[in-house]
Amino acid sequence: xNSQRQxxxxxxRLLQPADERSPDTHPLTWRLRDDGQVVGLEEYESKEGYQxxxxxxxxxxxxxxxxxxxxxxxRGRGGAGFSAGLKxxxxxxxxxxxxxxxxCNADEMEPGTFKDRLLMEQQPHLLIEGMILxxxxxxxxxxxxxxxGEYVESARVLTAALAEAREAGxxxxxxxxxxxxxxxxxxxxxxRYICGEETALLNSLEGHRANPRAKPPFPGQSGAWGxxxxxxxxxxxxxxxxxxxxxxxxxxxxxxxxxxxxxTKLYGASGLVNRPGLWELPIGxxxxxxLELADGLREGRKLxxxxxxxxxxxxxLPEHLDLPLDxxxxxxxxxxxxxxxxxxxxxxxSMVALMRNxxxxxxxxxxxxxxxxRDGLPWTVKxxxxxxxxxxxxxxxELLDKLAADCGPGLTFCAHAPGAAMPLQTAxxxxxxxxxxxxxxxxxxxxxDAIPAGQV
Amino acid sequence: xxxxxxxxxxxTDGFRLHPEDEAAMRAETSHYEQPQAACIEALKMVQRRxxxxxxxxxxxxxxxxxxxxxxxxxxxxxxxxxxxxxxGRHVILVCDSSSCFLTGSDQLREHLTNRLGIGLGQTTxxxxxxxxxxxxxxxxxxxxxMMIGDDVYGPVGEEDLADILEGYP
Numbered sequence: 001x002n003s004q005r006q007x008x009x010x011x012x013r014l015l016q017p018a019d020e021r022s023p024d025t026h027p028l029t030w031r032l033r034d035d036g037q038v039v040g041l042e043e044y045e046s047k048e049g050y051q052x053x054x055x056x057x058x059x060x061x062x063x064x065x066x067x068x069x070x071x072x073x074x075r076g077r078g079g080a081g082f083s084a085g086l087k088x089x090x091x092x093x094x095x096x097x098x099x100x101x102x103x104c105n106a107d108e109m110e111p112g113t114f115k116d117r118l119l120m121e122q123q124p125h126l127l128i129e130g131m132i133l134x135x136x137x138x139x140x141x142x143x144x145x146x147x148x149g150e151y152v153e154s155a156r157v158l159t160a161a162l163a164e165a166r167e168a169g170x171x172x173x174x175x176x177x178x179x180x181x182x183x184x185x186x187x188x189x190x191x192r193y194i195c196g197e198e199t200a201l202l203n204s205l206e207g208h209r210a211n212p213r214a215k216p217p218f219p220g221q222s223g224a225w226g227x228x229x230x231x232x233x234x235x236x237x238x239x240x241x242x243x244x245x246x247x248x249x250x251x252x253x254x255x256x257x258x259x260x261x262x263x264t265k266l267y268g269a270s271g272l273v274n275r276p277g278l279w280e281l282p283i284g285x286x287x288x289x290x291l292e293l294a295d296g297l298r299e300g301r302k303l304x305x306x307x308x309x310x311x312x313x314x315x316x317l318p319e320h321l322d323l324p325l326d327x328x329x330x331x332x333x334x335x336x337x338x339x340x341x342x343x344x345x346x347x348x349x350s351m352v353a354l355m356r357n358x359x360x361x362x363x364x365x366x367x368x369x370x371x372x373x374r375d376g377l378p379w380t381v382k383x384x385x386x387x388x389x390x391x392x393x394x395x396x397x398e399l400l401d402k403l404a405a406d407c408g409p410g411l412t413f414c415a416h417a418p419g420a421a422m423p424l425q426t427a428x429x430x431x432x433x434x435x436x437x438x439x440x441x442x443x444x445x446x447x448x449d450a451i452p453a454g455q456v
Numbered sequence: 457x458x459x460x461x462x463x464x465x466x467x468t469d470g471f472r473l474h475p476e477d478e479a480a481m482r483a484e485t486s487h488y489e490q491p492q493a494a495c496i497e498a499l500k501m502v503q504r505r506x507x508x509x510x511x512x513x514x515x516x517x518x519x520x521x522x523x524x525x526x527x528x529x530x531x532x533x534x535x536x537x538x539x540x541x542x543x544g545r546h547v548i549l550v551c552d553s554s555s556c557f558l559t560g561s562d563q564l565r566e567h568l569t570n571r572l573g574i575g576l577g578q579t580t581x582x583x584x585x586x587x588x589x590x591x592x593x594x595x596x597x598x599x600x601x602m603m604i605g606d607d608v609y610g611p612v613g614e615e616d617l618a619d620i621l622e623g624y625p
Binding site for chain 1: 494538549552555592594599601603610
């Protein structure tokens with residue numbers, strides 16, 4: 001092999017050196033090594049690892065764990081922002097209720113999102129510890145890490161870490177001498193974005209097609225195999241040990257006076273920025289701060305728009321750069337914080353082409369269960385392709401409005417189609433002229449090799 | 457009306473699961489309340505051994521899991537990383553999601569297409585590579601990204617392709 005040029009093997013990395021991270025300010029990443037190697041069991045234990053499990057399980061008060069999580073206001077880091085403590089408080093528990101499951105949603109597939117990979121590849125024991133604490137609080141008997149199939153490195157690291165934890169007595173019968181028994185299996189998927197929807201994930205876990213389930217009942221009442229089941233994102237679970245060890249008040253104060261949400265967040269930036277990457281920052285950090293950390297846009301480009309947290313969030317504008325990126329603030333601007341990893345769009349990039357790409361994604365990834373999603377999304381792709389070629393017809397832009405509205409919240413079986421509608425509606429609102437320019441102005445075929453929706 | 461085949465009497469047209477795979481499938485079922493949950497893993501085992509999942513493997517897996525073949529077929533046709541027709545020795549997954557789109561995934565796909573002489577969903581005549589699109593690979597800080605076998609690459613420029621592909625004979 002030609003050794004003159006290094007093959008660009010991708011490695012997950014945090015763009016903050018170890019000396020900028022401390023246990024008091026960076027609960028998720030302070031243990032990560034500058035060389036990017038896995039923090040193994042020994043190193044993890046020497047850095048407060050599993051202390052929260054020893055302490056909490058032997059205090060034997062699951063209610064206190066839920067109360068602390070509520071007070072810390074840890075909001076779901078998978079994108080929905082639902083209070084983890086509140087979710088846990090709704091899990092059915094009691095003498096006549098069978099013990100259920102903790103499921104870690106590690107199906108990271110939201111376009112623009114690359115954060116859970118880092119936590120799993122470099123610090124697997126933090127996730128395992130978080131799951132043990134979650135299991136204790138929710139009286140779960142068993143845990144699953146539902147990992148997307150493409151995350152091969154995560155699977156390798158997690159498999160080794162689970163064996164280490166079992167060997168050391170952190171998993172299995174009588175965890176840490178507390179009398180509580182709990183173990184975890186790694187479950188890897190085989191593609192399909194819809195698996196990240198928590199009820200579709202449960203169907204997939206059970207070995208079915210990943211169609212979502214009707215809610216209610218919510219998983220906390222009836223989840224995997226009809227048992228009470230808690231589904232939490234990787235990053236959410238990774239916050240639990242620090243909350244238990246350092247306290248809800250400390251956690252809440254990490255975000256200072258930026259926001260009411262507590263803690264830190266793995267934020268990131270991608271697109272045409274000079275230094276795309278990932279940082280652990282107080283929740284409520286602004287888009288401008290992220291762009292500064294990313295060293296601005298490449299080659300003097302100008303910012304046109306940005307997605308705050310993945311493909312299923314609404315477009316924000318340069319004027320929104322100073323807003324604190326927390327769940328409520330971004331929600332008030334017609335978008336969602338989502339996963340908190342921003343994607344930037346520059347002035348020279350076409351919103352119509354980008355929307356076509358996004359809707360091709362959502363159309364392809366629709367599970368096909370309900371009509372607005374199955375039929376509506378491919379229709380938006382057809383319209384957007386025509387507009388992109390300048391071959392749109394009068395009324396096409398208005399038809400996009402209607403299709404997006406018909407895919408809105410409450411009109412479809414799950415959140416997939418509303419997730420596809422939000423970027424489309426915000427793009428139509430902010431950049432309508434770009435779409436209107438595609439009506440009746442044939443200019444050839446810029447989009448070579450279109451991917452027919454539903455046929456890939 | 458035809459009787460629904462039960463797991464015991466399905467014809468598997470001479471397809472035999474490898475004994476190691478069958479044992480591994482049975483072991484996998486022990487992690488779950490119901491054996492069907494091992495379905496994706498069972499399909500992946502067949503795929504690891506054969507490169508893809510032939511039709512005849514479906515009833516064979518169904519018999520191990522104790523479910524009807526339609527359940528296994530439903531799963532096998534739903535998930536994009538389960539291949540139902542032969543693929544090349546190496547499958548190239550090119551990320552086509554938004555961050556990579558904005559950093560040049562269309563160009564990357566075109567370079568691959570030109571170099572390999574195949575489009576998405578196709579396999580080279582020598583059976584070496586199959587080219588497929590994939591959802592966001594979670595490597596957006598390295599866009600445009602792609603995956604070959606178990607390896608993720610990014611950012612990939614045209615000038616990198618020769619060396620990268622050379623590693624997959």
